[in-house]
Amino acid sequence: MNALAATNRNFRLAARLLGLDSKLEKSLLIPFREIKVVECTIPQDDGTLATFVGFRVQHDNARGPMKGGIRYHPEVEHDEVNALAQLMTWKTAVANIPYGGAKGGIGCDPGELSTSELERLTRVFTQKIHELIGIHTDVPAPDMGTGPQTMAWILDEYSKFHGYSPAVVTGKPTDLGGSLGRDAATGRGVVFATEALLNDHGKAISGQKFVIQGFGNVGSWAARLIHEKGGKIVAVSDATGAIKNRNGIDIPSLLNHVKENKGINGFHGGDSLDPELILVEDCDILIPAALGGIINRENANDIKAKFIIEAANHPTDPEADEILSKKGVVILPDIYANSGGVTVSYFEWVQNLQGFLWDEKKVNNELKTYMTKAFKDVKKMCQSHNCDLRMGAFTLGVNRVARATVTRGYGRGWEA
Ligand SMILES: NC(=O)C1=CN([C@@H]2O[C@H](COP(=O)(O)OP(=O)(O)OC[C@H]3O[C@@H](n4cnc5c(N)ncnc54)[C@H](OP(=O)(O)O)[C@@H]3O)[C@@H](O)[C@H]2O)C=CC1
Numbered sequence: 001m002n003a004l005a006a007t008n009r010n011f012r013l014a015a016r017l018l019g020l021d022s023k024l025e026k027s028l029l030i031p032f033r034e035i036k037v038v039e040c041t042i043p044q045d046d047g048t049l050a051t052f053v054g055f056r057v058q059h060d061n062a063r064g065p066m067k068g069g070i071r072y073h074p075e076v077e078h079d080e081v082n083a084l085a086q087l088m089t090w091k092t093a094v095a096n097i098p099y100g101g102a103k104g105g106i107g108c109d110p111g112e113l114s115t116s117e118l119e120r121l122t123r124v125f126t127q128k129i130h131e132l133i134g135i136h137t138d139v140p141a142p143d144m145g146t147g148p149q150t151m152a153w154i155l156d157e158y159s160k161f162h163g164y165s166p167a168v169v170t171g172k173p174t175d176l177g178g179s180l181g182r183d184a185a186t187g188r189g190v191v192f193a194t195e196a197l198l199n200d201h202g203k204a205i206s207g208q209k210f211v212i213q214g215f216g217n218v219g220s221w222a223a224r225l226i227h228e229k230g231g232k233i234v235a236v237s238d239a240t241g242a243i244k245n246r247n248g249i250d251i252p253s254l255l256n257h258v259k260e261n262k263g264i265n266g267f268h269g270g271d272s273l274d275p276e277l278i279l280v281e282d283c284d285i286l287i288p289a290a291l292g293g294i295i296n297r298e299n300a301n302d303i304k305a306k307f308i309i310e311a312a313n314h315p316t317d318p319e320a321d322e323i324l325s326k327k328g329v330v331i332l333p334d335i336y337a338n339s340g341g342v343t344v345s346y347f348e349w350v351q352n353l354q355g356f357l358w359d360e361k362k363v364n365n366e367l368k369t370y371m372t373k374a375f376k377d378v379k380k381m382c383q384s385h386n387c388d389l390r391m392g393a394f395t396l397g398v399n400r401v402a403r404a405t406v407t408r409g410y411g412r413g414w415e416a
């Protein structure tokens with residue numbers, strides 16, 4: 001099932017559980033605005049031209065400015081960006097931060113582009129969407145294949161048109177008003193979410209065996225913090241390869257290796273593993289932290305983990321959800337589990353609006369408070385609606401957005 005069909009299906013199930021009016025249901029599902037930049041043309045370093053297609057989908061602004069990352073990946077396409085934008089709407093509502101949802105992306109392979117080509121591409125894309133984003137309208141952030149430098153280029157290009165505007169993006173470098181702790185925030189939030197879930201099952205991270213797919217921003221921060229808390233990471237993968245070590249991988253050594261070699265491939269602290277098999281490796285807790293749709297009916301039956309923490313967005317197809325639920329596997333859904341990133345993005349935006357920098361301890365403490373509260377709220381919905389954690393999170397998010405929508409009425413236009 002494609003990402004949009006899967007996300008729509010989960011939304012509709014939640015709308016039924018909540019007993020939403022069918023017209024309200026439809027209006028919540030349809031995106032506010034879809035932008036397709038058909039021509040992002042840049043001169044490459046060799047002088048030839050290259051054209052890329054970019055997207056920004058603004059899904060909903062009932063609870064505040066639309067918010068979500070920008071992804072650079074060869075598989076970026078319309079339906080997936082739509083699904084990711086919709087997930088952002090429910091995610092910001094689950095986290096209870098005053099935002100709606102959006103997502104963007106450019107179909108490109110960032111590994112194949114030089115830094116100057118990436119800069120030109122980012123600036124051209126920003127020129128074509130600058131009138132539609134803004135501090136109180138739509139605030140982009142990093143996602144797969146983008147990072148603080150990408151946000152710095154967007155900020156700089158946007159500021160040429162609108163004056164210096166640090167709050168127009170989050171996840172930017174700290175030299176430009178980025179928040180301390182944002183880089184680690186999604187991975188740290190994943191760890192707080194994991195602790196909340198394990199605590200609910202009378203367990204702790206220490207001594208649990210983890211498998212992590214993806215060792216980029218989210219996967220590597222989650223691995224580092226789990227390792228520090230005594231969790232044993234027995235297998236890890238990225239796009240260059242996978243390794244396993246039943247005694248636990250030395251994560252600080254792996255982080256150094258990845259920094260020097262730009263990937264896991266060639267690391268000697270474990271045995272190499274077929275990356276296709278990482279999801280079915282023996283472990284207690286599986287953390288997908290890379291692509292969407294990778295847990296599906298082809299592999300769900302073979303998954304050994306008892307818990308799945310969705311650090312990636314929509315890693316689990318609905319068919320796999322059903323299979324895993326019958327096996328008794330507990331899934332902590334993306335719209336809660338990876339909400340630490342957007343939560344600290346909110347703190348960054350607040351700091352920019354206030355013109356005041358928080359210290360990192362305050363950022364991390366506030367993040368823990370938000371993640372812990374959101375887990376309790378999700379659990380409450382599970383009890384009220386007798387449903388699993390995914391539907392608990394969806395009903396929580398959809399209900400908050402529905403209430404805001406009805407309360408505001410239907411005359412809403414451009415500004416949030
Ligand atoms: N960054 C954030 O704040 C947030 C991110 N997310 C989600 O988390 C996930 C990861 O994002 P992020 O860490 O930022 O992205 P990054 O680009 O930093 O890292 C992505 C990682 O996934 C790896 N990868 C790509 N393809 C494969 C594959 N086929 N098999 C195994 N690994 C693969 C990459 O490997 P390589 O480096 O070798 O290419 C890299 O290690 C995404 O789903 C994203 O939407 C969710 C919330 C917030």
Ligand SMILES: O=C(O)CCC(=O)C(=O)O
Pocket residue numbers: 067068069070091139140141142143170171313338339341342343345
């Ligand atoms: O930090 C943000 O604003 C958004 C992060 C994001 O794209 C996500 O949570 O999927």
